Amino acid sequence: MTALDRTPEAASPSDSPLELWGGIECTVNRVGDKYFDQIAQSGHDHRLTGDLERFAALGLRTLRYPLLWERVAPGAHRYPDWRRTDTAMLKLRDLEIDVIAGLVHHGSGPRYTSLIDPTFPERLRDYARMVAQRYPWLEMWTPVNEPLTTARFSGLYGLWYPHARNDYAFVRAFMNECVSIRLAMDAVRRVNPDARLVQTEDLGRTYSTPSLRYQAEFDNHRRWLTFDLLSGKIDRHHAMWDYLIANGASSTELSSFVNHPCAPDVLGINHYLTSERFLDERLELYPPHLRGGNGKHDYADVEAVRALEDGIAGHLGVMREAWARYHSPLAITEVHLGCTAEEQLRWLNEAWQAALQMRGEGASVVAVTVWALLGSFGWDSLLTEEGGRYEPGAFDISGGEPQLTMLGEMVRALTRTGHFEHPSLDSIPWWRKPSRICYASYRHGQRISEISGAMTDAA
Numbered sequence: 001m002t003a004l005d006r007t008p009e010a011a012s013p014s015d016s017p018l019e020l021w022g023g024i025e026c027t028v029n030r031v032g033d034k035y036f037d038q039i040a041q042s043g044h045d046h047r048l049t050g051d052l053e054r055f056a057a058l059g060l061r062t063l064r065y066p067l068l069w070e071r072v073a074p075g076a077h078r079y080p081d082w083r084r085t086d087t088a089m090l091k092l093r094d095l096e097i098d099v100i101a102g103l104v105h106h107g108s109g110p111r112y113t114s115l116i117d118p119t120f121p122e123r124l125r126d127y128a129r130m131v132a133q134r135y136p137w138l139e140m141w142t143p144v145n146e147p148l149t150t151a152r153f154s155g156l157y158g159l160w161y162p163h164a165r166n167d168y169a170f171v172r173a174f175m176n177e178c179v180s181i182r183l184a185m186d187a188v189r190r191v192n193p194d195a196r197l198v199q200t201e202d203l204g205r206t207y208s209t210p211s212l213r214y215q216a217e218f219d220n221h222r223r224w225l226t227f228d229l230l231s232g233k234i235d236r237h238h239a240m241w242d243y244l245i246a247n248g249a250s251s252t253e254l255s256s257f258v259n260h261p262c263a264p265d266v267l268g269i270n271h272y273l274t275s276e277r278f279l280d281e282r283l284e285l286y287p288p289h290l291r292g293g294n295g296k297h298d299y300a301d302v303e304a305v306r307a308l309e310d311g312i313a314g315h316l317g318v319m320r321e322a323w324a325r326y327h328s329p330l331a332i333t334e335v336h337l338g339c340t341a342e343e344q345l346r347w348l349n350e351a352w353q354a355a356l357q358m359r360g361e362g363a364s365v366v367a368v369t370v371w372a373l374l375g376s377f378g379w380d381s382l383l384t385e386e387g388g389r390y391e392p393g394a395f396d397i398s399g400g401e402p403q404l405t406m407l408g409e410m411v412r413a414l415t416r417t418g419h420f421e422h423p424s425l426d427s428i429p430w431w432r433k434p435s436r437i438c439y440a441s442y443r444h445g446q447r448i449s450e451i452s453g454a455m456t457d458a459a
Contacts, residue, residue: 018355020414021369022055022394023064023334025376027106028071029383030161036383039066042374042397045084049091054402055373056095058394059415063092064100064142064333064369067135069127074110077126082134089135100140100198103128103184104177106150106160106383114162115154115173121180128184132191140198143184146270147177148226149202159384171247178229179253182262200268200333201226203318207304208279209442215279215294218243227326229254232261266366267322268333269315271351273431276304276312278442285440302439305431309443312431316354323363330363334371338379338391339430341406345422346429348410370394370411374402 027038044051055063065088073080092099104124108115113123128143144150154160155170164170181199188195204223208216221239228234234241235258236251244254279299283291286300293299305312313321319330332355337347348370355365374395378388390398394408406422413420430436 017418018352018359018365019062019367020060020352020411021062021064021100021331021333021367022058022060022373022411023100023369023371024051024066024374025336025372025393026066026068026102027383028066028068029106030070030108031159031384032161032163035070036378037071038377039068039071041377043400044374047402048084048087051374051402052088052091052095052097054395056097058408058412060097060370060411061415062098062100062140062367064102064371065092066102066105067131068105068107069103069124070107070110073127073130076110076112077123077130080130085135089138093137098140099138100142101131101135101138102145103131103141103143104180105145106153108154108161115151115176116162116164116169117176120176121183124180125183125187129187129191132188132195136191138188139192139194140196141185141188142198142200142268143181144177145200146202146226147174147181148223151177153382159382167243167247171244171249174225175244175249175253178226178257178262181230182257182260185262196265197230197262198266198268198331198333199226199230199264200270202270202272202275203322205276205304205313205318206279207277207308209281211281212279212297212299215297215299219277224325227264227267227322229257230261231263231326231328232258234258264328266329266331267326268331268369269318269322270334270371271315271318271332272334273305273312273337273347274303275318276308278302278304278307280307280440280442282440300439305436307437307439307442309437309441314354314431315351316357319354319358319363319365320361323358328364330358330365331367331369332365333367333369335368336371336376336391336393338376338389341392342424342427343429344405344407345410345420345424346427348407349420349425350429352414370407 025038029036067085072085113120151170151174155164155173158165185197206216206219234254279301281297281299283298283300290300290302292301315332322330332351335348335351337344351368355368358365372393374397375393376391380389392405394411395402396405410420
């Protein structure tokens, strides 16, 4: 029995030990007419059964695994290619590994659709139904990974297809993704009524100087949109209602989630060192590539860890906010750091200890997920160009054949005993040292716990 086999009401930190889940970086995003495929880059298709056996040997019993729309049915639903997924699903069943099925991961679907296509939700629903009918034993699903983040990158920043740069496209992409999630789960539950939604999102967090507080407050309302909309919390009194309506969402569309929510069974929090941002109008203190603005003010947008003297909230702060806001089961669904082997250990340890502390405070935290088991490619360019830096994970595949890393050894220890000891963990991680500051140092004047409480109340 996994932690998800209990109802939320019955869930308690003392019911079962904290689980360690795994996942492979599986983004398939589109830039112009070209698709960037992390799975293909990793060589996982060619080592499929061997890789799954390696994951099982680490002691992992739950895996975020891709059954991606763009890979299975790139042309049309009439001609799906199930060969790779059949092999993977049958092998995972044989290994007794539970699957969290991912259908769209930072993608925009096959070439015949996009995030702003009015038919996108129905098309994804039909694909979800096909997957559920073929693998009716699958109980955990993530139809769309990080809807808000993907909509920002594709509809607001223009980095990924369809490369829009306006609020209207952002809102339409976001609404389409959330409608898709609800339709997909409805279709899946017609096949398997026990299906559960594990909804992921990078919650982010924004700090600022006093003059840019209005922008930080907007960002900190916006970061909750995915969980708020699916949970039926966006009504006429919500802080983002007017913005969504002004940019193309209809009141009928928004109210439909209030009346018929698709609340996640688990809120999956993805958190990176780049997730927390700091906005500063003192442009002369920052290099040109960090400067931007919102049409009203010009400002630098930088990693808070590099500028905020008071420090960052990290996993613990974000989980506290999410638990206070929703009081629903949580999981950290992506833990990855592109850094030295020692710092990777410290980052996973910080996430693990934060989850344990949350459970000690009475929160229902079911799992921590080691993301990018096979590493990741090209995130230094945000997956917008060929090549890019490779970052190892639990395995290093830079030499072709996967080699277990120190992080992999930590994973194996945590799955077996829940503990891991290593001299590296006795040292302070770089993101907690004063030397992390490389831009203008700014003191917010509040403890992170106070900022967390203020942001939760404001939202």
